[in-house]
Amino acid sequence: MQFFVLAHGALGIWDELIFLGVAVLFLIFMAVSWVRSRAIPPTIEDTPMPDDISADKSHFRLD
Amino acid sequence: MTHRHLWAIFALMLGLFSLVPSTSAHGYLVRAIPENRAVLDRAPTRVQYWFSEGLEAQFSTINIRDQQGNILASGGVSETDASLLTARLPNDLPDGAYVVELRPAFASDGHVYAESRVFFIGEAIGGIDIRTDTTAIPLEVFWRFLAVGASLVLFGTLALYGWVLLPAWGNKTHKAGWLPPRLMNRLHALIGFSLLVGFIGNGLALIQQTMIFFNIPFDQALQPQFWELVRVGSRFGDVWMWRMGLMSLLGAMFVATLIYQKRYPEVVYPFWIAGLWVGALIIGTFSIVSHAAGALTIAWVGVFVDWTHGLGVAVWVGGLFALMLCLPVALAPYPNDQRLSATRAVVNRFSAVAIGAVAVVIASGVYSASNWIYGTEELQSSFGGALIAKVVMILPLLGIGGLNHLLAHPEQYARLRKWVNPRLTHFIRITRIEVLLASAVLIAACTLSATPIPTPAFIQSETQTPSAIQQIGDMTVSMSISPGGTGVNTFDIALARGDVAISDADVVMINSSPSADTRRDVHISEPIDGGVYVSAGAEIDHEGVWWSSVNITENGVTQRVAFAWTINADAGVIVSLPPTPIQLLALGGVFGAVSFALSPIVRRRIKKMGMNTFTVSFAVAATLLTIFALVIGWQVMENAQRQYLATLNPPPVVINPTLPTQESLNLGEALFNDVCVAWHNTRDFDELVSRLNRTRDETLYSAFIDGWRDLPPCARDVALEARWDMVNYIRGWQLQTP
Numbered sequence: 001m002q003f004f005v006l007a008h009g010a011l012g013i014w015d016e017l018i019f020l021g022v023a024v025l026f027l028i029f030m031a032v033s034w035v036r037s038r039a040i041p042p043t044i045e046d047t048p049m050p051d052d053i054s055a056d057k058s059h060f061r062l063d
Numbered sequence: 064m065t066h067r068h069l070w071a072i073f074a075l076m077l078g079l080f081s082l083v084p085s086t087s088a089h090g091y092l093v094r095a096i097p098e099n100r101a102v103l104d105r106a107p108t109r110v111q112y113w114f115s116e117g118l119e120a121q122f123s124t125i126n127i128r129d130q131q132g133n134i135l136a137s138g139g140v141s142e143t144d145a146s147l148l149t150a151r152l153p154n155d156l157p158d159g160a161y162v163v164e165l166r167p168a169f170a171s172d173g174h175v176y177a178e179s180r181v182f183f184i185g186e187a188i189g190g191i192d193i194r195t196d197t198t199a200i201p202l203e204v205f206w207r208f209l210a211v212g213a214s215l216v217l218f219g220t221l222a223l224y225g226w227v228l229l230p231a232w233g234n235k236t237h238k239a240g241w242l243p244p245r246l247m248n249r250l251h252a253l254i255g256f257s258l259l260v261g262f263i264g265n266g267l268a269l270i271q272q273t274m275i276f277f278n279i280p281f282d283q284a285l286q287p288q289f290w291e292l293v294r295v296g297s298r299f300g301d302v303w304m305w306r307m308g309l310m311s312l313l314g315a316m317f318v319a320t321l322i323y324q325k326r327y328p329e330v331v332y333p334f335w336i337a338g339l340w341v342g343a344l345i346i347g348t349f350s351i352v353s354h355a356a357g358a359l360t361i362a363w364v365g366v367f368v369d370w371t372h373g374l375g376v377a378v379w380v381g382g383l384f385a386l387m388l389c390l391p392v393a394l395a396p397y398p399n400d401q402r403l404s405a406t407r408a409v410v411n412r413f414s415a416v417a418i419g420a421v422a423v424v425i426a427s428g429v430y431s432a433s434n435w436i437y438g439t440e441e442l443q444s445s446f447g448g449a450l451i452a453k454v455v456m457i458l459p460l461l462g463i464g465g466l467n468h469l470l471a472h473p474e475q476y477a478r479l480r481k482w483v484n485p486r487l488t489h490f491i492r493i494t495r496i497e498v499l500l501a502s503a504v505l506i507a508a509c510t511l512s513a514t515p516i517p518t519p520a521f522i523q524s525e526t527q528t529p530s531a532i533q534q535i536g537d538m539t540v541s542m543s544i545s546p547g548g549t550g551v552n553t554f555d556i557a558l559a560r561g562d563v564a565i566s567d568a569d570v571v572m573i574n575s576s577p578s579a580d581t582r583r584d585v586h587i588s589e590p591i592d593g594g595v596y597v598s599a600g601a602e603i604d605h606e607g608v609w610w611s612s613v614n615i616t617e618n619g620v621t622q623r624v625a626f627a628w629t630i631n632a633d634a635g636v637i638v639s640l641p642p643t644p645i646q647l648l649a650l651g652g653v654f655g656a657v658s659f660a661l662s663p664i665v666r667r668r669i670k671k672m673g674m675n676t677f678t679v680s681f682a683v684a685a686t687l688l689t690i691f692a693l694v695i696g697w698q699v700m701e702n703a704q705r706q707y708l709a710t711l712n713p714p715p716v717v718i719n720p721t722l723p724t725q726e727s728l729n730l731g732e733a734l735f736n737d738v739c740v741a742w743h744n745t746r747d748f749d750e751l752v753s754r755l756n757r758t759r760d761e762t763l764y765s766a767f768i769d770g771w772r773d774l775p776p777c778a779r780d781v782a783l784e785a786r787w788d789m790v791n792y793i794r795g796w797q798l799q800t801p
Binding site for chain 2: 018019022023026027029030031033034035037038041042044058059060061062063
């Protein structure tokens with residue numbers, strides 16, 4: 001009995017492998033980014049709000 | 064601009080789109096035997112319909128009806144070719160009209176459509192009404208809007224959080240996600256709502272797919288025995304399961320976030336960042352079952368470009384939708400002047416991300432369209448109309464996005480300060496208009512996905528199936544090759560004596576190309592009803608003259624008939640096309656756009672890694688050189704393979720000009736027994752005969768002239784043409800010992 005996971009060979013003999021490879025790769029990236037972001041918090045500008053509110057600032061600390 | 068104006072724009076866009084007729088199928092018929100409305104002298108042994116994509120074997124059907132509507136025969140997907148719907152016909156069909164009902168279910172995207180074709184035996188009859196079911200399925204457009212829209216908003220919200228909100232509004236005092244709780248709650252609600260809508264949309268998708276697979280109404284499709292079969296027995300079901308699994312994973316991650324955010328606030332950020340990868344995979348599941356999976360030009364590239372397109376749309380449109388819902392909550396506690404400052408900070412960031420996403424969307428959209436639009440004919444189809452409507456609707460969206468960018472960067476457009484004087488209300492209103500337009504474009508995109516791809520003009524040319532009749536004694540031998548082009552063919556041989564079919568003969572056959580002088584395996588034809596013997600093979604691999612040598616054994620007596628065919632590649636079933644210059648250009652555009660979109664991230668990484676210009680240049684050069692070396696290596700391997708094959712089968716120096724008919728075999732036998740007596744009953748001759756399946760005609764010819772191993776030359780005094788009769792006679796032994 002043939003066991004199909006995703007592509008049924010519709011895109012060639014390696015389609016199952018490629019699809020699963022991509023899915024596994026992304027899930028590994030997911031795990032790695034979870035671990036990394038758990039260990040390293042994001043770089044956030046922590047400047048208070050400027051006096052001149054009309055100045056063009058790319059960061060606005062939201063309280 | 065009032066709400067009434069906004070809704071008027073939305074209604075206008077939808078109205079524009081509704082002008083496009085939509086239907087519900089993908090893939091198309093590329094070859095039909097018999098052709099539609101063909102008038103045949105005698106009943107065919109079978110009907111065959113090749114499609115541009117593989118079909119779901121369990122859900123594809125074909126029925127043949129007579130004029131009274133009685134089903135005469137049924138068939139299904141061929142065991143040897145997943146893109147072929149075929150049915151054997153009963154014997155001796157009387158003259159009249161016959162209707163073939165086709166119901167292919169395409170494996171790439173699960174679409175099914177019903178189409179009827181007609182053929183006549185004897186003479187054409189007027190008034191036959193053939194039915195082609197190309198009605199739209201609004202439910203499909205609806206579930207696509209829900210499921211695709213929810214996935215776009217999911218990924219867009221995740222991307223907005225990581226790439227826009229955090230760098231623009233991040234605050235280290237809020238450890239649970241680094242944003243104020245009111246905003247995190249809104250984002251969580253958005254994710255929860257998207258997941259809920261996504262699950263509902265996917266549930267409807269399974270039911271709608273069940274409806275079209277089984278051709279049953281909605282209430283019947285709700286019964287588990289039907290949708291369960293689609294879920295476990297089709298490619299659509301496989302991909303559906305993966306999508307539901309990934310959505311469940313994302314759902315579980317966010318439930319965990321909600322549960323633990325108070326006890327472990329630092330885990331909220333990692334869950335959001337990790338969720339981005341799952342969101343990307345969810346969008347990818349739509350690409351696997353999209354138009355792109357059935358592309359004739361490198362379907363893999365089509366699927367990945369479609370995925371890139373989806374991700375770009377999600378970042379742009381999904382992010383915009385999330386931003387519109389987040390802005391009021393985020394800005395609520397601030398007075399007007401601070402609101403403007405906060406809005407500009409976030410719009411600045413979003414604008415930079417959206418520009419990259421828009422570049423990716425446009426480039427990937429052009430590539431995807433180039434898979435189906437080859438000229439103006441395709442643009443005049445329903446698909447072309449839907450595509451034009453979608454593009455027309457995207458243009459104002461791009462314009463408004465540009466206006467937003469302008470408002471967010473007044474310092475860059477100082478010359479326009481007279482007109483550009485950003486106020487908070489501008490941003491809010493423009494974002495609302497953008498979201499409304501984006502919703503209309505999304506509906507357009509979903510309807511486009513449910514619109515059949517146009518059949519390319521070059522596929523629609525009708526070609527004749529090679530067939531011929533020969534008389535040998537009192538036996539009539541009819542042979543046809545279907546479809547009769549290069550590639551896989553079926554070989555039908557019908558035997559009759561007068562009006563009586565011959566059903567108890569043994570039929571073996573071999574095809575050969577005299578100009579290439581290559582040998583293939585012998586076909587042992589399978590007898591079916593009505594004196595018809597069939598076999599299939601893919602040995603016809605190039606255009607030109609081909610011979611079919613058929614040995615028919617009846618009551619211990621073997622007779623030979625030979626057919627000569629001129630094979631035309633146009634008659635073959637087109638299963639793939641090389642990329643066109645426009646597609647290569649579009650693909651280059653996609654790479655360029657993706658590089659442009661990712662360049663800020665790459666630049667940041669490079670900065671973090673402390674690399675200097677030299678090391679970066681060195682790394683880029685090394686990467687390019689590696690890619691170059693891989694491409695060159697691939698080319699070298701391909702060339703080596705071609706040269707190896709050419710060495711194995713070089714063009715023959717002498718070409719057999721004599722068709723191996725019974726007459727030629729008789730002449731050859733007489734000559735061989737006369738002049739090559741020394742060959743009889745020798746070990747070397749037995750060895751030569753045993754390797755006939757890999758011995759070329761020119762080798763046999765040369766053996767007669769120059770000898771072979773210890774076999775002496777024996778035909779030097781024989782006339783040139785007669786030597787080929789001897790070759791044909793010896794070759795005939797291959798069919799006696801298959």
